[in-house]
Amino acid sequence: MELGWLLWGAAVLLLLHVLMELSPAVNFAVRIGFYCLLCLVSSALTAPVCLLVNGGRTVKNMKIIKAAVKTFKYLFGLRFEVKGLENFNVDGPAIIVSNHQSILDMMGLMEILPDNCAQVAKKELMYAGTVGLIIYLGGVIFINRKRTSSAKMVMSEVAKTMASDKVKVWVYPEGTRNCTGDLLPFKKGAFYLAVQAQVPVIPVVYSSFTTFYDPKKHLFTSGKIKVEVLPPIETKGLTPDDVTDLTDRCFRTMRETLFRLSGRPSPMTSDSGNSMDWQPGC
Template identity: 90%
Template sequence: MELGWLLWGAGVLLLLHVLMELSPAVNFALRIGFYCLLCVVGSALAAPVCLLVNGGRTVKNMRIIKTVVKTFKYFFGVRFEVKGLENFEIEGPAIIVSNHQSILDMMGLMEVLPDDCVQVGKKELMYAGTVGLIIYLGGVIFINRKSTTSAKMVMAEVAKTMAADKVKVWVYPEGTRNCTGDLLPFKKGAFHLAVQAQVPVIPVVYSSFTTFYNPKKNLFTSGKIKVEVLPAIETKGLTSGDVSDLTDRCFRTMRETLFRLSGCPSEAKDSS
């Protein structure tokens, strides 16, 4: 009986292996499926620990979530090379902005996440089963992207409470995932938030995933991601009239850094 189960298991594994070898689409789907499974199982394991240790929704849970998610990279052969972590060493609140390429970004996020830092996420994530639960417990701020008014109201509330709670807020200013090797134009919410709260903006840039991850080409192999935390940009004394300039400045700095880290030929920079 037990031998029977072993043979079945070996057979299924062999079949999956052959399918993966034969079809890049199957290979890609299985690897992404496995990543999602890790997220679901990791969240299910972390949630009770968060509840037991910290009692409910609090940014302190991010430490527990970070410990779990930081193990994921070993399953996929993803390596990180991080520079500039000292730029996070700012007392009190700040806005962190970074490029957003894929759901795999959660690994890169947790690789460098400073203490007392929550993220801004789309509210649909709340309904992603155990992942939604863990994101809720971690204190993620949910915004409704379909309603500018309500998103702006939530962000204004965050500006007020940031100083009191001494938290940093991580925003993906592109507002959606983008795996083209370039940046989408930045939305201004993060920069309004920084100016309203008079806190610095810290840009973080991840090199392009395109050499090892490309959903359109069913590509997902092992690879190296370079991460750079850039020096903080002060916003003291800036007013709402300066938000566009601040946004442009961050965009240009981050785009240059993205191309440098990704080893892009200079013509890519001129293409838009």
């Protein structure tokens, strides 16, 4: 009986392997499914460790989560080439902003996440099963994107927390995932926060995933991701009137870096700093 089940299992795995080789759609679905399952299982196993070591919700748990997630890249054949980590070494809190491409960004985030750093995420992620639990335990700051007044109140509290706890805060200024190989126009919330708290903005840029990951083409293979942490942009002395200029400056710098890391020609940008040819993310 057991031998029969083993034979059936081997046959199913063989068939799945053949289908993955023949069909990009099947290959993509299986790899994404495995990634999601890995996130759920890893979160379930890591959550008790966080509770035992640190006793509950705290940004200190990110060290444990980071150690677990950094193993994922070996299962998916991803390699990271990182430059500029020394730019995280600022005295006191800071706002870290980076481009946001896909659900795989978590691997890139945990590859370089500095100590004592909290992330800002949409509130819906809190209800994503064990993944929601583990990011809650990791001190992630949840924002209701559908209620602007609520989001502003949260960001105001974040500014106070940065000042009192000396934490860095990681924000995706595009506001949503975007796998076009370009940047979406930046929302200004992170930059208002930086000016309000008078802390530096540290831009982080990941090269485009489009050579190995593209949902529209059912592409998900191994690949290399270049990451560059850019020098901090100071905000001391700036006022809310300077936020637009700060946002545009950061956008231009990050977009030029994105194209350089991705091996593409330097982009054309409008005077406002927004892309002239951006398309909605997928």
